[in-house]
Structures are given as structure tokens and as C-alpha cells.
Amino acid sequence: MVSGPQFVQHLRNAGFDFFTGVPCSLVKGVIATLEERGGYIAETREDAAVGLAAGAYMAGKQPVIIMQNSGLGVCLNALSSLSLIYALPCLLLITWRGYQGKDAPEHIIMGDILPDLLSTLKIPYRVLEEQTLEDAIGWATSTLKQTSRPTALVLPPGVTA
């Protein structure tokens, strides 16, 4: 497992400097690290975080939005009618609840459709693994620059805590 502080350090090393979102138990350590260091903005909803990140990007920041995949459902309009048409990049760090169909009932459907939903939105993504975490973050950084659109890193259980 990658520890919370290590995970955050990888993101910071890649240039990300604005962190917001809505928590998930799969990234407890990441959010705790961000909260301890200060500067993490606890949003009230995931789509509001998309708005917040859009403003931060235009003012010169490289934003990360942390959310559970349930929150991706909340964000559909914000992504399609703000980030994607205005070309406002942000890194979406999306935890994968309902992974392989094993989770509480409320997570099963979104867990099943998550990759298809990202593909439908034409949001490029990679699924994180412990061994290739740095590579994936590097890929996300260059994809954000190339596309100037949101890019997602999907985080299944067990990669970090």
C-alpha cells in the first residue's frame, strides 16, 4: 500500500497545488495528509468542487478533485457544460466503490458502469495500481497538458489507505 503522505507527495511532485473534493474511506490517509498540511478545501458537493477547480485553474493553479465514484454522477452536468466545453483541466481522483461487484448495494451499479461512464464522457482515465502509481500520475499530468480537459485516475480498494 502507498501511504497517504507518499501519495500526496507524488501529486505535489507532479505539480498539483490545489486540492478539493468530498471524502471517501478509500482515501482516508490522503485526505488526512492534505488536511494536516493545510490548503485542502472540503467541498460540500462534487459538482461544486468542479466549479471551484475551474476557478482555481483560471487563476493559475493545477487542481485535483478527490471524490467517490458516486460523486461522478453528481458531476455530469458540471463536467459536460463547464470543464469540457470551456477546456478547463483538472485531475479527477475517483475512488472505485463497487469494484468487481463487491460492496454495499448503493455502490454496485456505479461500480459496474464507472469505466463506461468515463468513456462516454470522453474523459481519459487510468486505473491506479501500487506499482505503477508514479507512472500513472505522470501520464495524467501530460494528458491534462495535451488535452486541457479533465483527466481521471481511478483508485480501486487496496492501493492506498
Place this chain on the structure above:
Amino acid sequence: MNLAQALSVVIPALQDALVVHANGFISRESFNLEDRLGNFYMIGSMGLASSIALGVALSKPERRVVVFDGDGNVLMNMGSLALIGVQRPRNLVHLVFDNEVYGSTGNQPTISSRVALDAVARASGYVDVRRVEEADQLRAATQELLAKDGPSFLLVKIEPDREERHIGRITHEPQHIVRRFMEAINQDL
């Protein structure tokens, strides 16, 4: 006062402020009155104008950031008031033009006639909250709030337009709006 009249009072006081506009007639009326480089027109993503403005305000604390919001937008993202109250960006002025209807979809009533949005802002932690109904009050309040530390909240109670407004949409492409707005953010003052 209708929306266009209220905007005509506010716009001359803006100087170099960055202004994030809610969607619908707020963007369109302002665009048609004066298309400022520092205007961000949010054509979709209803509710998020104040979130976008908060992101700008926190990232550029040396710049004055204004939101032109509406009652329908505020009701859709009331959590944003809470977050602004907690983050307390001193450079943010939140104007809400409250006509108690969804103007661009045909004046269907919102519920703001029975919800005191200024009281919500006060409870959320905005440091200066005011409510105005007349043009003279609006002019004075805008000038004062733009000159002092916030976050502040100005509820502008206005009349809905009874006749249909034949007013153009934003003619800039969304990505052009971003380029202009980023130039305005980065210009030396």
C-alpha cells in the same frame, strides 16, 4: 428596478474587478450592456458561479472578485454559501439579483420569496450582508462593499421582466471566454 437597470447601476463601479456571471439572463444582460474582458460568462453548469468565483478568489487573493448570481442559482448550490463563509476570502463580493423567478425559462417562480437568502448568507459566515431594493441603495452598497474586506453578500431584490426579453446570447466561444478571463486575471494593474 429590473435586472438590466440593476446591472446598469453596478457595472460602472466594478473598475478592474473580475466578475463571474451566473447563467441565463444575468450573463446575457451584462454581456449586452458591457462586455468586459474581466467577465466570465458561465453559460451552463447552473449553480456553480459562486464556486468558480471562490476558486478564483482563493487563488488570487490580491484581486477583487465579484459574483453576479441569481436566486435560482443560489438555491441550487446553497452549500457554496456555507463554504464561502468558512473559507472567508476577503476579496469576494457576492451579488445576488433576486427576482424570485427562473427568468430565462419563462418566469416560473423560485422559492426565494419565502427564503431569506441574506439570512442564509449571514448564518454561513459572510462578514457583511446587506439587502437593497432601490437603485440609490444599490449604488451606495456596491461601492462600499467593493472597497472593503469581505466576503460580503448583497441581496438585490428586483422585479422580474413581465415582457419577454429579446436579448442576444453570449456570442463568444466558451474557450475564448476562458482566454480573455485568464488574461484579465494576469494583467498588471
